[in-house]
Amino acid sequence: MPELPEVETTRAGLLPYVVGRRVTAVTVRNAALRYPVPRSLSTTLTGQVVRSVSRRAKYLLFEFPSGTLIIHLGMSGSLRIVAADEAPQKHDHFDMEIDTKLRLRLRDPRRFGCVIWTNQDPFRHPLLNELGIEPLGDQFNGDYLHAQAHGRKISVKQYIMDGRIVVGVGNIYASESLFRAGILPTRPAGRVSLERYRRLADAIKAVLTAAIAQGGTTLRDFSSGEGKPGYFQQQLQVYGRAAEPCRRCATPLIQRVIGQRSTFYCRACQT
DNA sequence: ACTGGCTCCTGAGGGC
DNA sequence: TGCCCTCAGGAGCCAG
Numbered sequence: 001m002p003e004l005p006e007v008e009t010t011r012a013g014l015l016p017y018v019v020g021r022r023v024t025a026v027t028v029r030n031a032a033l034r035y036p037v038p039r040s041l042s043t044t045l046t047g048q049v050v051r052s053v054s055r056r057a058k059y060l061l062f063e064f065p066s067g068t069l070i071i072h073l074g075m076s077g078s079l080r081i082v083a084a085d086e087a088p089q090k091h092d093h094f095d096m097e098i099d100t101k102l103r104l105r106l107r108d109p110r111r112f113g114c115v116i117w118t119n120q121d122p123f124r125h126p127l128l129n130e131l132g133i134e135p136l137g138d139q140f141n142g143d144y145l146h147a148q149a150h151g152r153k154i155s156v157k158q159y160i161m162d163g164r165i166v167v168g169v170g171n172i173y174a175s176e177s178l179f180r181a182g183i184l185p186t187r188p189a190g191r192v193s194l195e196r197y198r199r200l201a202d203a204i205k206a207v208l209t210a211a212i213a214q215g216g217t218t219l220r221d222f223s224s225g226e227g228k229p230g231y232f233q234q235q236l237q238v239y240g241r242a243a244e245p246c247r248r249c250a251t252p253l254i255q256r257v258i259g260q261r262s263t264f265y266c267r268a269c270q271t
Numbered sequence: 272a273c274t275g276g277c278t279c280c281t282g283a284g285g286g287c
Numbered sequence: 288t289g290c291c292c293t294c295a296g297g298a299g300c301c302a303g
Contacts, residue, residue, distance in 0.1 A: 003296055034279070034299085058297080075297050076281075091281085110280045112297060127299085154274065163298070172296055239296090260276070262294080278300085286292085 002073040004135070004168035004208055007058045009215030010079050014104065015053055017081045018062070021098040022049050030093040034074065034114040037094060044117055045069065045096065056123065057131050057167035067119035069096075070127070074112030080105050132165045135204050140166060142198025149197070152189040158259040159189035160204065169204060172239045173211070175264045177203040179238045184270045185263050210235065238264040 002010070026042040038044075044066070051063040060079070062069040073079065084101045094106040094115050106115065118125050133139045148165055149156075157178060160169045169177070178185045180203035183196055192200070214235065237247055242255035246266040255264050 006296080032280095034297095072297085074280095075295070108280095109282065110295090110297095112279065152273080158274090161298095170296060259274095261297095274303090276301090278298100281295105283295085284293090287290090 002058060002075075002077060003170035003172055003211070004058060005173075005211035005215045007055060007060065007073060007168075008212050010073070011053055011055050011060055014079060014081065017100070017102060018050050018053055018098060018104060020049060021100060022047065023096055024099050025095075025097040027095040027097070028093070029088065029095075030111070033093065033108065033111050034072070035116060037115045038117055041069075041115070041117060050098070056128055057134075057163060058170075059128060061122055063122075067117060068122040070114070070116040070118065070122060070125065071106065072114045072127075074108060074110060074114070076110040077106060077108035077113035080107070131163055131167050133167070135166050135168050135208055140201060140205070142194060142196075142201040145201055146192070146194045146197040149189040149192065154189055155185055155258050156183060156187050156189045156192050156200075157185035157263055160200070161259075161261075166204075168208070171261050171263075172236070173204070173207050175239045176207050176237055179265060179270060180207065182270055184267075185258055185265050238266065240264065 023045045026045050028037050028039065028041060031037040031039065045064065048064040048066065051065065054061045054063065058072060060071045062071070071079065082103050082105045084097055084103050088095070088105070089107065091109040092105055092107045093111070096104040098104065106113070122128060133144070149159060152159060157174050160166060160177070161171065161174050175185065177200060181196065181200040183192060183200060238253055241253050241264060243252050245251065246253055246269060249266065249268050251266055251268040253264055254267055255262060257263065
């Protein structure tokens with residue numbers, strides 16, 4: 001269920017199991033992900049030590065001496081550490097066995113995710129090189145959003161979900177952030193004031209930071225459990241609450257489709 | 272340069 | 288119980 005907080009939570013959870021470990025085997029059960037998983041991956045990775053696991057946007061980067069394994073979880077992907085002898089389930093498409101007799105296992109029912117290998121600078125990879133800035137970095141603020149939005153006619157919601165502007169703002173947190181900033185999601189991006197973009201940038205940072213902090217609670221049973229993140233229901237102000245009362249003013253919340261994605265907002269609190 | 276629309280895929284849930 | 292329809296947390300790609 002990967003929005004940025006889930007990806008970051010996944011990264012943090014994998015780190016202690018994976019970094020510094022040697023790959024002992026690779027299993028590709030179904031190569032038909034978004035892009036074909038290279039069959040040569042077993043030859044490429046076996047024997048190499050994982051140097052680091054980092055993240056760019058929602059891409060996880062496993063750095064090896066000879067290149068980088070890039071994994072995206074798509075809409076339904078999850079990565080877990082399992083015992084090497086644990087039987088794979090239906091949608092477990094990819095395993096990377098590490099020398100502690102554990103496996104990094106990718107499950108992805110919808111197969112919108114990807115597993116890619118590059119021996120070049122991963123940030124120059126076509127999928128990464130045109131990405132916008134990270135929402136939790138110092139560069140991301142209201143001034144940046146306002147400047148980039150000049151003349152743009154798309155809705156502000158589609159604008160903050162555009163990965164060339166800022167990465168990692170998924171559909172849930174776009175609605176949540178706009179609610180917190182009091183901005184109507186349908187408003188044209190070029191017609192949002194600097195002051196309101198400052199509030200929006202703060203809201204995006206706050207929502208993502210809080211979700212990452214909450215996601216940490218699911219780390220406890222990271223290697224065994226399935227389990228949806230605990231923060232999911234409680235923290236959401238508008239997402240998934242169509243026709244329910246606004247928590248601020250009690251007006252029934254609206255659900256409508258913007259840019260083919262479900263969007264939730266309060267028509268009284270957001271202008 | 273922008274914009275909107277389509278696409279990949281499986282599973283869950285609701286209505287009948 | 289079963290069938291059919293709609294919808295789902297992403298994001299690349301393409302035509303206009």
